[in-house]
Structures are given as C-alpha cells and as structure tokens.
Amino acid sequence: MMPAEFGATPWGRIWVRTVESTAAAGPNPALPKARSLARNHAATLTVETGRVEAEVVVSGRTQQVRIDLPPWSDQERAEAERLVGKALAEHQNLAAGDLPDSLEADLRREKIGVAVALDDMDAACDCRTRRRPCVHVLATLYTLSQRIDERPLLAVELRSPGWEPAAPADPDWTPLADLDVESFYGP
Numbered sequence: 001m002m003p004a005e006f007g008a009t010p011w012g013r014i015w016v017r018t019v020e021s022t023a024a025a026g027p028n029p030a031l032p033k034a035r036s037l038a039r040n041h042a043a044t045l046t047v048e049t050g051r052v053e054a055e056v057v058v059s060g061r062t063q064q065v066r067i068d069l070p071p072w073s074d075q076e077r078a079e080a081e082r083l084v085g086k087a088l089a090e091h092q093n094l095a096a097g098d099l100p101d102s103l104e105a106d107l108r109r110e111k112i113g114v115a116v117a118l119d120d121m122d123a124a125c126d127c128r129t130r131r132r133p134c135v136h137v138l139a140t141l142y143t144l145s146q147r148i149d150e151r152p153l154l155a156v157e158l159r160s161p162g163w164e165p166a167a168p169a170d171p172d173w174t175p176l177a178d179l180d181v182e183s184f185y186g187p
C-alpha cells in the first residue's frame with residue numbers, strides 16, 4: 001500500500017483533519033483544489049513557531065498567506081516537553097526530527113492539542129475570495145501537513161517558542177516509571 005499522500009503519520013493526520021473539518025457540514029469544493037495545489041508544490045512555506053507564511057501560486061498569480069497559531073500555555077509546554085523527552089528516551093533509534101506515533105496519543109490523552117482548529121487560528125490571505133478559509137489557506141495547511149509528515153518534530157516546534165529539540169535530557173529528571181513507587185512515597 002502506498003503511504004497516504006496527506007497524513008501519512010498521526011502528526012500530519014491531525015492537521016489534515018483540521019483542514020477537512022471545513023467539509024463537516026457538506027462538501028467543500030475548495031478541498032480537492034487545495035490538495036491539487038499542495039500536490040503540485042504550489043505553496044512555498046516559511047514556518048516558525050506560531051506562524052506559517054506561504055506564497056501560493058495559482059495560474060501565475062501569487063497569493064500571500066499568513067497563519068498565526070496560538071502557542072501552548074506554559075503548563076502545556078512543560079507537560080509536552082516532559083512527554084517528548086520520555087518518548088525520545090524510549091525510542092532512541094528514531095531518525096532526527098521523527099517522533100514516535102505513540103507520543104501523539106500521549107499528548108492527546110493529556111489534552112495537549114498539537115494541531116489548531118480553524119476557529120482558533122488567525123489566517124489571512126490577500127486574495128479576494130469571499131469564502132474563508134480560501135483555497136490558498138487550505139493549500140498552505142495541506143502543505144504544512146506534508147512537511148509535518150516528513151518531520152513530525154515540526155508539529156511540536158510550531159506550538160512551542162524556544163523549543164530545543166537537541167537539548168540533552170535533564171540529568172536530574174527521572175522518568176516516573178523508573179521510580180520505585182514505595183520508596184518514592186516513603187513508608
């Protein structure tokens with residue numbers, strides 16, 4: 001089986017779901033068009049924490065897209081860092097930039113949102129389409145999902161200012177599972 005074109009990993013898939021939520025109340029004709037644009041590399045992305053910018057070229061016209069994403073709260077970030085550190089310690093053979101699929105489920109269980117719902121992001125495009133989100137924003141998000149499938153760590157970096165993925169594990173940090181519960185809590 002060929003890997004999915006969009007959402008080949010759980011990390012990309014949650015972003016694909018965000019895009020496709022626009023079809024929840026009925027078919028969105030902009031979605032196939034947006035997929036086609038992403039497939040044909042029409043969107044060139046610049047991604048940094050909290051912001052995705054893109055130039056999307058459609059029939060020779062370039063549209064500028066900017067999408068602002070809310071950062072994680074300090075609490076979410078601290079918990080995410082803990083879970084990512086734990087997951088990376090348990091999966092030491094991962095390629096750089098990869099994250100184990102199980103971590104996505106761990107974050108979901110802790111209600112730490114990785115993708116951002118369309119209502120919670122601030123998306124702007126300089127086209128004149130009345131219907132929002134426009135096809136350029138949707139193509140940008142599909143392309144983002146592909147970038148995240150290629151490098152899942154990007155999904156985490158997007159939400160977390162100053163994330164240092166290469167930082168060595170805190171030597172004082174002990175995974176909870178490694179503690180002897182009885183001695184930890186004392187007699």
Ligand SMILES: [Zn+2]
Nearest residue numbers: 125127134136
């Ligand atoms: Zn547009």
